[in-house]
Amino acid sequence: MRLSNLADYAVVTMSAAARHCGGVRVSAAELAAETGLPTPTVQKLVSKLTAAGLLRSVRGAGGGLQLARPAAAISVADIVEAVEGPIALTACVDAQDCCYDDACSLKPHWPVVNNALRGALASIPLTQLSGAPEMELTQ
Incomplete structure (x- = not known):
């Protein structure tokens, strides 16, 4: 499995945002400059990340x-x-619409695999990737 470029860029963008933790606000243009990503891409990501409740826009x-x-x-x-x-x-x-659905013996097992993968990714906090302080709260 490989993450899409957009998912990869989202992790990069959130890591940069986390380095500004503690009440300092940053613009999408500043995040783009820090990460080297195109500003339109960061703006698209900011929209998705805000809608998901991971970023707050003021x-x-x-x-x-x-x-x-x-x-x-x-x-x-x-x-x-x-x-x-x-x-x-x-x-x-x-x-x-899977044409093998009725005969598939693996289908019942995929949720276990998917949950394990999600669990592995869920165990990695943003602080581990960004160098942001573990206990610092946003304002």
Whole structure:
């Protein structure tokens, strides 16, 4: 399994945002400059990450972006799911049009595999990737 570029960029963007933890707000343009990602890509990601409740956007003077919760409470799984949807190695778990569905002996086992993968990604907090302090809270 390989993450899409967008999911990879989301982890990079959130790691950069986490380094600004503690009430400092940052713009999408600043995150783009820090990460080397194109500004339109970061803006698209910011929209998805905000909708997922991982980033908070504040308008007006002194506005900008900040983590919606402490970096230690955001996992890689949270970020990937914000961009990609539920974590699954195969589409057949939810697919209704699989031509092998009736004869598939593996289908009942895929949820176990998918849960293990999600659990592994959920065990990695954003602080581990960003160098952000474990206990620092957002304001």
